[in-house]
Amino acid sequence: MKTEIREDAQRVQVEILGSGTSTGVPVLTCPCPVCTSEDPRDKRLRCSVFVRAAGVHLLIDSGPDFRQQAFRAGIETIDALLVTHHHFDHVVGMDDLRPYLFSNRTPIPVHAEPASAHALRDMFSYIFRDGTYPGVPRLEMHDVRGPFDVISRESPEQSVRIIPIPAVHGSLDILGYRIGRFAYLTDVSQIPNASYSLLEGLDVLVLDALRDRPHPMHMTIEKAVETAEKIGARQTYFTHMSHEILHQDFEERLGEGMAPAYDGLTFEAQL
Numbered sequence: 001m002k003t004e005i006r007e008d009a010q011r012v013q014v015e016i017l018g019s020g021t022s023t024g025v026p027v028l029t030c031p032c033p034v035c036t037s038e039d040p041r042d043k044r045l046r047c048s049v050f051v052r053a054a055g056v057h058l059l060i061d062s063g064p065d066f067r068q069q070a071f072r073a074g075i076e077t078i079d080a081l082l083v084t085h086h087h088f089d090h091v092v093g094m095d096d097l098r099p100y101l102f103s104n105r106t107p108i109p110v111h112a113e114p115a116s117a118h119a120l121r122d123m124f125s126y127i128f129r130d131g132t133y134p135g136v137p138r139l140e141m142h143d144v145r146g147p148f149d150v151i152s153r154e155s156p157e158q159s160v161r162i163i164p165i166p167a168v169h170g171s172l173d174i175l176g177y178r179i180g181r182f183a184y185l186t187d188v189s190q191i192p193n194a195s196y197s198l199l200e201g202l203d204v205l206v207l208d209a210l211r212d213r214p215h216p217m218h219m220t221i222e223k224a225v226e227t228a229e230k231i232g233a234r235q236t237y238f239t240h241m242s243h244e245i246l247h248q249d250f251e252e253r254l255g256e257g258m259a260p261a262y263d264g265l266t267f268e269a270q271l
């Protein structure tokens with residue numbers, strides 16, 4: 001099934017490819033009410049989003065469900081992969097980018113926070129270090145040290161500016177990304193004060209909200225709501241949700257301008 005999206009170069013068009021925590025929801029072997037819910041919004045693949053802006057196509061994270069997500073969203077081109085961090089649920093589908101290089105051999109840049117980039121070079125050494133295996137996807141790793149541009153691989157005159165948002169995920173430094181008036185921030189336990197100024201004037205924010213019980217690496221729902229209020233985007237969607245929260249219950253708890261994300265949700269922001 002293909003999602004029909006008319007591209008508008010002046011808008012940031014976003015599709016939630018996955019809204020679930022690292023196990024996905026339903027969790028294998030779990031008989032709980034969320035895992036057995038018949039609401040399609042309770043079926044959460046691993047976290048990822050696809051972004052179209054200024055004729056440029058960006059994938060944020062490529063987890064274990066990427067191939068399936070790409071079919072569902074009808075993703076035909078990818079100009080860059082933006083990595084939030086190197087945890088399994090965000091990167092292990094990276095090799096599945098290979099078909100996007102079959103007809104256009106221009107390498108796909110991968111942007112990651114320097115420590116994550118280092119870890120990824122080790123995890124995928126046959127891509128980033130050896131370069132001898134013939135089936136290797138042509139991906140080029142870039143350490144993110146500040147704002148950067150992504151150029152369209154089809155039409156190099158088109159490009160879009162990416163603002164990295166430094167954040168903290170337990171003991172790990174991770175990155176969120178801002179494109180125009182849209183920002184994506186998953187797997188965060190804390191947002192440093194200096195990052196708040198990068199999050200001003202947002203139309204849409206997507207923010208981590210794992211569950212109600214505390215977790216050392218993620219925001220609870222309570223903290224996520226508090227953080228969303230402080231950032232003040234016109235609309236906030238919560239993501240990386242566990243099987244401890246039913247979509248409908250979560251939705252009913254939230255005030256105006258806040259809602260749980262779900263797989264397949266699409267929205268737009270100003271560029």
Ligand SMILES: [Zn+2]
Nearest residue numbers: 022087089187
């Ligand atoms: Zn995660």
Ligand SMILES: [Zn+2]
Nearest residue numbers: 030032035243
């Ligand atoms: Zn469950």
Ligand SMILES: [Zn+2]
Nearest residue numbers: 085087169187
């Ligand atoms: Zn993580």
